[in-house]
Amino acid sequence: MSTTATKQARRFLDALGTHILLLAIVCLFAFPTFWVFMTSFKTPREYYAMPPAFLPAQFQIFHYKEAFAPWTVDPTEMATNYWVEESAGRVESVTPQIVNSLIITFGSVILSMAVGAPAAYSVSRFRFRGSKDLSFWVLSTRMMPPIVTAIPIYWVMRSVGLSGTHIGLIMVYVMINLPFVVWMMKGFFDDIPVEIEEAARIDGCGALALFWRVILPLAIGGIVATALFCVFLSWNEFLFAVILTDTKSQTLPVALSLFRQDRGVLWGQMSAVIVVATLPILVITLFLQQHVVRGLTAGAVKS
C-alpha cells in the first residue's frame, strides 16, 4: 500500500513540476507583450523611471486618444499629466494607416484565395505531368528571402506607376500568400472524399458547378482558416510595405517603424499602436488556434 502511495505522490510531484516549469517558460515568452500592453496605459512618469512601474497606478487611455484621435486630447490634461517631450513629438493620428492596412489586407486576401484555391484543387484532385514538381515549386517560393525580389519589383512598380498605390502592394502580397493558400487548401481538399464528387458528376453536374456548388461549400472551414492565415501574413508584412508605399498609402507596420526615428521617445503612444496592431491577430489566434497552427506548419508536417 505504502509503495503505491509513494508512487502516486511521486507522479503528482512530477506533474506539478512539469506544469510549474511550463508556466514559467510561457510567462517569459508572454512577458514582453504584457509589458507593452501595460505601458500603453502608463503615464510617462511611470515608464521613464528606474525601476519602471510594473503596473500603471491608473489605467489611462490618454495614449490611445493621442495615437488614434489626437483631436480629443485635452491640452490641459496634457500639460498636467504628461511631459513636455511628449507634446513636442506629437504627430498626426495613425487612423489613416489603419484604413490602408485594412484595404490592402482584405484586397490581397480575397485575391489570393480566388487565385490560389483553384490551383490547390488542381494539385489535390488531378495527377498530371509535372503536378508534383509544380506544387513543390510553389511551396519552395516561401523560402526565398523577399529582399531578393524587392529591388526589381520596386523598379518595375515605379516604372508602371504602381508604387505608392494600394493595388501595387496588394499584388505583391498575393505573391507572398499564394504558397500558403495552395498548400493549406490542398490539405483541406484532400480531406473531402472523392465519392461525393463522383456522385455529383453522375447526377450531371458540370465541372464549374461541381467546384462552385459542391466542393467550395464543403471546404468552407478550410477557406476561413486559410483566409485568416493570409490576414496574418498581409497585416504584419513590413519590407515590401516600407519600399512600396508613400505617405498616403502607408500601412500600420510602416507607421510603427516611424516610432524608432522622430518619435523615438513616445513609448506610451508607440505601445498603444503596437497593442492595436497586434489585437486583431491575437483575437483570431485565440479563437482559431488550430487553424493558425495549421497555416504556420503548412507543408511542414506530413499528414
Place this chain on the structure above:
Amino acid sequence: MFKNLGNRKAHPYLLIAPTIAWLAGFIVYPLIFSIVMALKQFKLKKDLSFWDMPWVGLRNFEKAINDENFLGALWVTLLVLLVAVTIEFLLGLAIASLLNRKNVRGHPFFMTLLMTPMMMPIIAGGLLWRMLLDVRWGAVNAVVQWFGLPPIDFLGTIQWSLPSVMLVDIWQWTPFVVLILLSGLRAIPDELYEAATVDGAGRVQAFLKITWPLLAWPVMIVLLIRSMDAFKIFDVVYGLTFGGPGNSTTTVSFYIYKQGFSQFNLGYAASLSWIVFIIVYAISTLIIRFLRPSED
C-alpha cells in the same frame, strides 16, 4: 465554361495556371530582371531612364566580392543562423517535449501564451524590445540592476547589439519551432513506446531509437525554414538597432535594403541579391540532402 472546352485533360492546367503565372510574374521575372539591373550601372535618379544607364558587365559582382561591409553582413547573418537557430531548435525541442508529456493539462492556455510573440508584427517586436532593453529605463536593465550590476547598454555597444538581435529572434520564433516539433511528436504512435518499454528500453534509448528517427522530417523542415529565415531578417534589425552600432547588426537583407533605398545603388543591390539568392539556394539544397530522412 469548362464544359465547352471539351477536353477534360485541360482542367488541371487551367486551374493552376493563374497561380503559376502570378508567381512567375512576381518571382521569376524579377529575378531575371535583376540580372539586367546588376549588369548596368543602375542608379535611382530623376530623369534617368532605363535606357540611359550604361552597361558595366560584371563590375557590380566584382565590387561585391571585395566589399568588406557586404562580407561583414554575410558574417552577421551566418552568426545569427548558427547561434540563434541552434538555440531556437534546442529550446523548442525541450518545450515541445514538455508539452507532449502525458500528464500535461491546459494545452490551449500554454499555447496561447507561448504564441503571443509570433502574433505581433515583427517590426513591433523590434520596437518593443528597444523599449525593454533601453539603457536608462528598460525593464531588462531594472533586473540587471536588481542583481547589483551596472546597467548594460544592450543596443549601443558592439558586443551586446548582435546578441540582442538574436534574443529577439529567439523570443519571436522559438514558439514556431515548438509548434512544428510538437505536431511531429504527436504523430508518433504510443504503441511504439509501449513496445520499447516491454523490450526493456530506457528513456534515453527510446528517444534515440524511436523519437529521433521519426522526428527527422519535422526537424529537417524546421531547420530549413529557420535557416532561410535568417537571410530574411530585416524587420527586427530595422526596429531594434537599424543595423548599428557601426555595422554590428547589419544583416544581408538590411545591407541590400540600405544599398538600394538609402544609397540608391539599385544595380549594385541587385547584384548583391543575386549572390544571396545563390547562397540561399546552395544552403537549402545542402540541408535537404543531409537531413532528408531515408525514404521508407
